[in-house]
Amino acid sequence: MLLAGLDIGTTGCKITIYDKKGIYQNRFYNDNPVSRNTNGHEIDAENIWQGVKKVIKSAAHEYPDISAIGVTSFGETCVLLDDKDEPIRNAMLYTDPRGTDECGELIAKLGKRKITRISGVSPHSMYSLPKVMWIKKHFPDEYERTRHILMMEDYIIYMLTGKTVIDYSLATRSMGFDINKLTWSDEIFSAAGINKNLFSEPITSGTIAGVIRKDIVEEFGLNVNVFVVPVGHDQVAAAVGxxxxxxxxxxxxxxxxxxxxxxxxxxxxxxxxxxxxxxxxxxxxxxxxxxxxxxxxxxxxxxxxxxxxxxxxxxxxxxxxxxxxxxxxxxxxxxxxxxxxxxxxxxxxxxxxxxxxxxxxxxxxxxxxxxxxxxxxxxxxxxxxxxxxxxxxxxxxxxxxxxxxxxxxxxxxxxxxxxxxxxxxxxxxxxxxxxxxxxxxxxxxxxxxxxxxxxxxxxxxxxxxxxxxxxxxxxxxxxxxxxxxxxxxxxxxxx
Structure with missing residues (x-):
């Protein structure tokens, strides 16, 4: 039995293999290209998914007995998927300047203190919700086509398992999660004018999300019933590790x-x-x-x-x-x-x-x-x-x-x-x-x-x-x- 850790970063993704005794075996890595210009900082979610598939295939070639994969990722950046599970647009990174005005609008409606006390984060344009607000305002047709809004951890988990779940730590990076009730905040989402049901179901870190889909398992060359586990924001994963x-x-x-x-x-x-x-x-x-x-x-x-x-x-x-x-x-x-x-x-x-x-x-x-x-x-x-x-x-x-x-x-x-x-x-x-x-x-x-x-x-x-x-x-x-x-x-x- 082998265990794997999948770490998705802005510049690349890697999968690391350990045996059941906790002894390191190997690591596989793939670069992610990032686009930065004066108008925005973006990353292609489809490229990230293809990179994840590449490293899992490489790992499976040598280690087909992987039984579980824990997943962590960078925060804030979210992917809008259509009804065919295809990204509607490039995903904005936390450094992207867009969303500043929308964050200001949210503060004007609720107040900085209320948002902080509910979400656990001080309002800032780097978080997911102001950027989704920006998309809805400037590209309403794209928002109307959206069936899922996923951050990188739950995007990859969804592509692997078909389940839309996100752990609490990464959900917090949206600025719309209630850290007191451990669920999406109706008040913040209502003020933002965003449908909270487009986001994944929040769950405790370390809960099994599901198993890798049969067709993907066969494509990867893995054995059946490979469990996928959301671990959380990359800094939380580092704290655990x-x-x-x-x-x-x-x-x-x-x-x-x-x-x-x-x-x-x-x-x-x-x-x-x-x-x-x-x-x-x-x-x-x-x-x-x-x-x-x-x-x-x-x-x-x-x-x-x-x-x-x-x-x-x-x-x-x-x-x-x-x-x-x-x-x-x-x-x-x-x-x-x-x-x-x-x-x-x-x-x-x-x-x-x-x-x-x-x-x-x-x-x-x-x-x-x-x-x-x-x-x-x-x-x-x-x-x-x-x-x-x-x-x-x-x-x-x-x-x-x-x-x-x-x-x-x-x-x-x-x-x-x-x-x-x-x-x-x-x-x-x-x-x-x-x-x-x-x-x-x-x-x-x-x-x-x-x-x-x-x-x-x-x-x-x-x-x-x-x-x-x-x-x-x-x-x-x-x-x-x-x-x-x-x-x-x-x-x-x-x-």
Whole structure:
């Protein structure tokens, strides 16, 4: 018996295979093309479906005994299907500017506070509902032809099984889900003028949606009765795959986007969450929630630096047959650089939610080196995340320990820096693909392979190393952090 995790992202989809003992077997990947221009940011849902079919076929060729597939995806983006189950138009990504006016109309009808208290998210055009409102206003004929409105997780589940179900965490990314009643909000949908029955039925994460259709199973070359399990939004899947069960725990997804996802067990102070753009997402268990403290440019900022400013180090790394990251980190001093970097190179996420904010580098001197600037990039990212954690504390959400996954978790220098600045023990996990692991864990629990989440975590999650905060380094960083807290207010009026 084999288990699979299907992870659908904006740039590609992948399926990862594990055996029933939780041992990794293999992974298969396919790219997704994205279209971006001044008028909009879109993705072709049909291409995503074909990509999913491709990776499942590749996996089935080598592993025909897959018995269950857990599914996770990126959020917000939704697909409009006609009566032939074909996409009516390209799907708008969360970064697409369309829907801003419609979001404003919804706020004018209901008020920002009411929408937040019902949906758990502060109103924003990135969510699904304002974009569907935009389509209805500008292309009413397309809306009239629509028979299903599906987000990526339930779109793929529908194409695989014929069932229209969506887990609570992904439903929350629509801005029309009631996190208190765990169902679609009649009040919000009525104000939006959108038929809620076009959306999938909300269900608990980890519930079996159905089995893959017989004709698809035969096309893939899989055995019969392959169960499909919705796992949720990709950040929720990463939290599951990192073993996040109890309140006070959090996972740091150190990937392209830096995202800390804490678990908590009572509704926080709404005013803080609303004003800072923090979502309240139902988690796996009754009365448990997660939120996202995130930065658009985590690993993306480090990659930008490597690609544009570390050309000599790249050549040196090639000569030594080493990673360019190893070359730069070897040159570093284990102390604050004195450089302050505002890491808003792609706008500001929480707690500002300011898409027009710009990056800044302050405090450079002739004594600084390229490795100092590289380290300062890391510092700026961690300073921003500490600022987020302090804001969450004001809402009553406290983090006692952090688990790190993603590519950034492989850097011992960065992990120790995070422990020192955040003042928390940081444990890097052996598996950097936490989302895939989370999908497999939930699929295994749903089909009885694992008894519960603790059993699955014991089988599948391996800790690599724990980094503890060092008092002297923490105090040194805090002197610069106090200055960093004023950086956004100082820079923003200028750009």
């Amino acid at each position: 990192s073993g996040m069960i109890d309140s006070g725990c959090a996972v740091d997804g150190a990937g392209t986007v830096e995202c800390i996802t804490p678990v908590f067990d009572k509704l926080p102070e709404f005013k803080i969450m609303e004003n800072s753009g923090y979502a309240i997402i139902p988690y796996l268990f009754p009365d448990k929630y997660v939120t996202y403290a995130f930065l658009f440019t985590g690993g993306a900022l480090v990659s930008w630096y490597i690609n544009n400013l570390a050309k000599a180090e790249k050549l040196e790394a090639k000569r030594l047959n080493k990673s360019v990251y190893d070359v730069l980190e070897k040159q570093m001093k284990d102390e604050p650089t004195g450089i302050l970097i505002l890491p808003h190179f792609a706008g500001a996420a929480t707690p500002y939610m300011d898409e027009n904010s710009k990056g800044a580098i302050v405090g450079l001197t002739l004594e600084h080196s390229t490795s100092d600037l590289y380290r300062a990039m890391m510092e700026g990212i961690v300073y921003e995340m500490r600022l987020n954690l302090e804001k969450l504390q004001q809402a009553g959400i406290y983090i006692k320990k952090l688990r790190a996954t993603g590519g950034g978790a492989t850097s011992q220098v960065w992990m120790q820096m995070k422990a020192d600045i955040l003042g928390l023990p940081v444990t890097s996990l052996d598996n950097t693909e936490a989302g895939a692991a989370g999908c497999v864990m939930m699929a295994g629990i749903a089909t009885g392979v694992f008894k519960d989440l603790k059993h699955a975590a014991k089988r599948m999650i391996k800790e690599r190393c724990t980094f503890y905060p060092r008092k002297e380094q923490h105090n040194a960083y805090m002197k610069y952090y106090e200055k960093y807290k004023e950086l956004y207010k100082a820079v923003r009026p200028l750009v």
